[in-house]
């Protein structure tokens with residue numbers, strides 16, 4: 133494992149990583165109250181919303197980190213018996229070792245590295261909460277990956293273009309203290325224009341003024357959602373296509 137990362141156990145028993153930058157700033161990938169509990173609370177509703185509205189999942193997950201959001205989405209698809217062809221997850225991660233590590237876990241089960249135990253424990257925890265078999269979910273993730281329905285991409289930037297837009301966006305960058313660029317209105321605005329389909333959910337642990345304004349400017353409805361474990365706010369937002377708006381009685 134890279135020496136500027138450290139594995140930590142959070143209060144629900146699941147594992148997270150703490151990153152320390154060269155400038156001496158540290159940030160955990162999850163709330164100390166529970167990596168899996170937090171991710172289920174913040175990100176699962178975005179996946180279930182997209183599945184309910186469209187019957188398919190075309191998700192954009194940034195960043196991959198320890199892969200909990202990918203485990204959550206796969207667990208929900210298994211729970212709903214969703215055929216692979218109706219699922220596509222594109223994940224972005226700037227740290228190559230994290231992408232390589234998950235790739236190895238999905239493809240070379242005979243080998244092992246420091247993160248394999250973290251994946252196993254976190255997947256078990258997700259599946260326990262979701263009441264599905266961890267064995268089935270790992271198999272589903274492997275099938276998605278082999279069939280290129282789970283794609284692990286490099287860093288996302290302002291120049292990233294997408295083949296087609298997504299119906300579910302999980303916006304899980306580090307905070308603005310570490311990665312200010314991804315929380316600037318101009319970045320979020322042009323990102324949403326490119327990334328979001330007409331029917332789309334959007335979730336983030338963060339809830340900033342700039343994020344809300346950019347979502348509204350891109351026709352998203354903002355809901356009121358508390359943050360995890362006593363944090364003031366988080367973001368769950370969605371937009372419907374015009375026919376769905378008419379049918380749902382929204383004006």
Ligand SMILES: C[S@@+](CC[C@H](N)C(=O)[O-])C[C@H]1O[C@@H](n2cnc3c(N)ncnc32)[C@H](O)[C@@H]1O
Pocket residue numbers: 160161162171194195196197198199200201224225226227230286287288289304305306311
């Ligand atoms: C808050 S953590 C994500 C946690 C992750 N969803 C999980 O469940 O473990 C933020 C992640 O974004 C990654 N990241 C930073 N800049 C990025 C970029 N430009 N594109 C994609 N990922 C990036 C970081 O390396 C880190 O893994």
